Amino acid sequence: MILKRIQYRLGMTTRMAGFGEEESGISDSEIIEGFLRPKIEGEAVAIPGLIVELGEELYTREPWLLPQTDHPILNPREWLYLGKPNRNNVPVEGVDHEGCWVRIGSAVLIRSEETDEIIGGTSRFRYRFRNKGDKHALRWSNWFMKEYRLFNPTPHVICKITEKLS
Template identity: 60%
Template sequence: MVSEGEVRSRISDEDIIEGYLRPKVNGEAIANPRFIVDNMEEELYTREPWLLPQPTDPILNPREWFYLGKRNRKYRQAEGVHCEGAWILIQGRSPVLSEESGEIIGATMRFRYCFRNKNDKSAMAYSNWFMREYRLCDKSKPYNTPHVLCKITCNL
């Protein structure tokens, strides 16, 4: 489900979980699509979004990028390298359901990049950058896998 301000993706949430994230986490040998940047690790959360690699592909919308990495355990706020801003949680965990079985297969969390006001270091202003973090749901450890696939979008 797309929320206000977020670019609608041509790839469904279920496809993101089952087609890209689950095979990666399970170590399955699949060809990683060229539009997904792999092994971002902590850089995904600590670099300003406009500094991340931004591959293009006809399957993607303009200003939409995908990154595989490990989740940041600082859910509420993850500061950028230059402390100019941070990813702020704007929507908590939402389940992703299988269309076929109706079972929970994963979850998403939404973040928005905020800038520090140069005149007031405590104030933050929202930007047009959004991140949707996708995680697997393992029946034995719901939402506890360290790997994530993140979709970052910029709305102009």
């Protein structure tokens, strides 16, 4: 059922979702039910090859240096990653910059589209950075992340990272 809904949306246009993000052709509940839950339970995901598995690198590398895959269901500047959650929010030393993901807004519960039960949650983040050796304050980037997690704590999350060009 989830796969059919995703395939139906492939031709749909995007619309603004807020915080610099465009809404993709896949809903929040579909990310949880079609990708995160099956991945954690060792089952097949709705669309193989859509999500890049990174582990802890997801939070310790600059977002523009993460591997990027093109897929027709996602917007051109949008990528999905499977990683381990990180709540450190302390600037880490990356390749060219020191930076961190900073939470923006509050967490939102995600309900199943089929049963209306709470299945998970999502939090929004924006990347802040400074050049290495620079003593000035961190600057906001044009990179946004939406972190998806199951309602019951697990060692993995799926993150949708988006680059806003304007």
